[in-house]
Amino acid sequence: MNPHNAVERPGAHLVADAFGVEDPWALTDDHPLRDPLDLVGRMVAEAARDVDELHGDLTQSAITLLEPIARGEHASMRGWEGVLRTTGPQIELLVARRSAAYEQLARSISTYRRLQSETGAWQSSMASTPSLAKEQGSCRDDDWAVSGDRQHRALEAAETGELRFHQSAIWGFNYVSNAGGSPSDPSVWPETVQRLVADGLLDQDTSEALYRPGQLLSLTPQGESALHHARTASPRVSAALSRSSTTVTAGTAAEPAAATATSAPAKPSRSR
Numbered sequence: 001m002n003p004h005n006a007v008e009r010p011g012a013h014l015v016a017d018a019f020g021v022e023d024p025w026a027l028t029d030d031h032p033l034r035d036p037l038d039l040v041g042r043m044v045a046e047a048a049r050d051v052d053e054l055h056g057d058l059t060q061s062a063i064t065l066l067e068p069i070a071r072g073e074h075a076s077m078r079g080w081e082g083v084l085r086t087t088g089p090q091i092e093l094l095v096a097r098r099s100a101a102y103e104q105l106a107r108s109i110s111t112y113r114r115l116q117s118e119t120g121a122w123q124s125s126m127a128s129t130p131s132l133a134k135e136q137g138s139c140r141d142d143d144w145a146v147s148g149d150r151q152h153r154a155l156e157a158a159e160t161g162e163l164r165f166h167q168s169a170i171w172g173f174n175y176v177s178n179a180g181g182s183p184s185d186p187s188v189w190p191e192t193v194q195r196l197v198a199d200g201l202l203d204q205d206t207s208e209a210l211y212r213p214g215q216l217l218s219l220t221p222q223g224e225s226a227l228h229h230a231r232t233a234s235p236r237v238s239a240a241l242s243r244s245s246t247t248v249t250a251g252t253a254a255e256p257a258a259a260t261a262t263s264a265p266a267k268p269s270r271s272r
Contacts, residue, residue: 011051011105015044018109024048027112036144040112043173047105054098061091104173111189118148145191151201154192155219155227158202164214165193165204177214193217201226 003022004013015024027041157163157176164177174190196202201223205216219227 008055009052010055010102011048014051014105015048015109018113036115037112040108040115044105044108044112047101047108050101051098051105054094054101058091058094058098061094065091100168104168107175142191142195145189145195146199150189150192151196152227152230154188154196155201155223155230157188158217158219158223159227161216161218163188163193163217165190165210165217166214167210176217196223 002013002016004016006013012024015027016022019027021027024045025041027044028038031038031041154163162178166175166177167173168175174194176188176190176193193202193204197204197217200220203218203220203223205218208215
């Protein structure tokens with residue numbers, strides 16, 4: 001059962017519905033400092049806090065505005081326009097800020113869920129490849145931003161010539177948009193874009209404003225080469241996996257002992 005009232009704390013209520021935790025900050029527990037789940041968990045908790053605070057401010061402002069009317073004091077007021085002339089714009093601003101905070105919370109929750117799923121798949125693959133796990137341990141702190149097919153997706157999106165990097169004027173968080181200025185496919189993360197810019201695969205037009213229209217992202221020659229390599233490599237990898245699967249299937253029935261001998265070793269311990 002959700003411990004939070006959606007009317008009083010909509011942010012904490014949404015997090016509890018999504019993850020079954022009473023305190024949004026519990027999403028950062030049991031994760032090392034700077035671990036992706038720790039970083040995104042903090043984003044979720046902070047966004048939930050912002051939603052609840054703005055919701056409280058909005059509710060209190062609305063109550064303050066309408067209390068005189070509830071007490072029957074509206075007779076001395078100069079019509080509805082007079083009631084809203086000063087406080088109306090303030091309430092509209094609070095509504096807009098709460099909506100923006102709620103959208104940020106929804107994006108953060110979606111990112112955390114996707115990262116949870118990908119982390120589980122990554123840990124399973126590490127159990128069968130301990131040497132790769134050792135190699136990953138010495139990699140950069142932001143390698144998670146380009147793991148899997150994140151780099152490929154971002155390069156393909158930039159190839160369209162419509163991808164832009166933004167920073168929220170109100171909240172300061174980064175996001176990526178498409179040609180219409182709306183947030184792009186959530187499969188392209190701003191952290192991935194920043195890593196690819198740092199690696200020289202993407203060019204970010206810093207002559208344009210971060211807020212509006214956003215800074216245009218384009219492929220560098222190195223990025224074009226990386227995208228071409230990824231596209232040509234995919235069919236070869238698929239064919240190799242298909243051949244490997246056929247060989248293993250044929251050999252398993254004939255040599256069960258060999259199949260047992262090549263089973264995955266135990267998952268190595270991870271230092272924190």
